[in-house]
Amino acid sequence: MNRIRASIITIGDELLIGQTVDTNSAWMGTHLNDAGIWVQRRVAVGDDRQAILSALEEESAKSKIVLITGGLGPTADDITKPVLLEYFGGKMVQDEGTLRHVMAIFERNGLPVLERNVAQALVPDSCTVLPNARGTAPGMWFEKNDCIFVSMPGVPHEMKGIMEDEVIPRLQERFETPALLHHTLITSGMGESFVAERIRDFESALPPHIKLAYLPSYGLLKLRLTTEAPDKITAAAEMKDAFQALKKGVADILVADQDLPMGVILGNILLEKGLTAGTAESCTGGRIASQITAVPGSSRYFKGSVVSYANETKINLLHVNPETLRQHGAVSEQTVREMAEGALDVLKVDCVMAVSGIMGPDGGTDEKPVGSVWIAVGGKGNIRTMLYKFRYDRPRNTEMTTVAAMNELRKWLVG
Template sequence: MKEVNACIITIGDELLIGQTIDTNSAFIAQELNKIGIWVKRRVAIGDNKEEILNTLTEASKENEVIIITGGLGPTADDITKPTLCEYFHSKITIDEGALQNVKDIFSKLNKPLTGRNLKQAEVPDNCTVLPNLRGTAPGMWFEKDNVFYVSLPGVPNEMKGLMQNSVAPKLKDSLELPAVVHRTLLTSGIGESTIADVLEDFERDLPGHIKLAYLPSYGMVRLRLTGRGSDKEMVDQEVSVQFEKMKPLVAEWMVADSDISLQQAVSNLLKKLGKTVATAESCTGGYIAHLITSKAGSSAIFNGSIVSYSNKVKENVLGVKEETIRNFGAVSEQTVKEMVQGVLSCIDSDYALATSGIMGPDGGSVEKPVGMVWIAVGNKNNVKAAQYKFRYDRTRNIEMTAQAALTMLRGFILEQETLKD
């Protein structure tokens, strides 16, 4: 079946200078992929009319769908609408539905409505207006020479609403789309190149319409099988067969057989067992607690955290002995083990983890360099600790520590629950 390709164009000088991070492209790509549209190109350009016109012309040569975000605001630097008028040989008009939406929003907010705000209801006269239920700038749909163009506001929340409620359904109705099926599993504790060696024969023997992708991140590797074809049910069945063949090959390192995060895998395990966890964090500053609680329903498995950044908090709250820190230091096996025992006493939980390390860029020594971390996991009967040495900047060292701690915790829980059987 013919592949349907798309180009995503994000507009705004703020994107080019790094003042704003482009998260819109990733979301749009995911939504397009769900309905069988393959994103062939993603482009960021500034608020420049000629750049926009040239990019639209080039993108239309090899894509059936072009999604544009940004430049729809009421200020002079927002030039997307007049540029689209030039490209589609149209003129600006007022859309009554969009105008009423602007008035309703400002009325609800009890804010004065200015002429500049009313300009949000202006659209090219040959577009199909897509109502924006989350903001004032409507989406706009165009068709030209068998290519579908969609212009969306750059505000992520508004773009997401339009993409899910209007754009994706309309594209599905307008195009004959192939079936795209993904199956993903998460591994931890093995590098990308090593796991590629393990799967070399499996990958070589895959059918031509099923591909294996390696997606590494912070000590983890996601393995994604993607199948494409005309019959979704058949493709889904074929991908499932290959996925089941792959799982035992990586069982030693597999954390989850679905596309979820490591923290979600740990949470799912705790929910399944009916157990709880608490954290005592020094160098990670509560980041692990944040990861665990970022998903709804975490209260079922997470009881609390103590961010013991200073030695005084380690001693006075967690009960770490003064002589332990004096003799071994805050970044030591002995300290993190006592932190686990302390948080289990303070916060009644089945399991706990603790972190202490030197995240950088300063604070290291020859004996304890930047990136050195001690992590402990345990319950009221047993505590284990391990040392890690990371070599990155502060942010990534914290993220790597969190990943290592959650991996250790998961392994410890599985080990302890196995001993009960």
């Protein structure tokens, strides 16, 4: 079975110095994979002529498809278009469809049209223009040495539109791709090596074309099965059997049998049970609430959060007893329990998550080192508390706490 391989080249100095995080490649990889196209390399280069030319040459020697994002804006530092003209040859011409589109955008918004905006409609005559319904810079499709090159804007919203409307459909017409399927489940409560030991017989019995990957992240472990087959029916049938066997082997530590964010997993359970939830957050500063409300429709089950970072806020808003704080401190089982009880009363919800901890880098003691976190979850008359001891830096401790709190409420909800 011949894999159709693709490379992704992202262009921009901002990517190399860490000023901008490359989210384009991850999105493109997911959607290419869904289309049966295997991304084998991702390369980031700066706004440098020779670096771009070298990347085009090297990646086209390895892949049938080279997708390029970035460097198509109207300013002097955007050099991708002239470099593509140099690489593919030809001359710059004005694309009338793009020009009309650019003029309409500026007219609709009541803005003057500058010469540099008009120049967005200039493209090499060696390309096929791909309309950009979401912006001014069009996509460009080139072919050279039996390889397809597609250049798109680096703005994620614009790139996604061109990929969905133009690139993926054209690639599917051009190539006969195999079915490329992934099935992922999520576990918690057992380390990667222990899970691997438990399912060792299952893994060794997998056929060569089904691969198992272990993907640990923030207190969770994802197990992903991947297979290729000539057609989706064959692949789906074989994967179903393998996935069911995998689920059976980790049934007691299973969080979800889909690759979903914890906010979605928790929200689905709350919806199914018809319950409402809220949070009382100290050390996470509202991050738990943020992840829950990132899910569309979360207002059906999430009512709000009290971010009680300071002790006086714990006292004034959540009615934590000042004596509890004096005797036991903010990071204690007693305090987090009272935070949960206060949130249940204030927010008028069925269940809550409350967290209080020491994220670092300072604030730890011998008794309560950095990474110590108390979590409380539950409902009226049924509050469960637990102590976590993380050992990482402040950002990771915060993320670990966020995931742990949602997972603890999930476990409480499912009994």
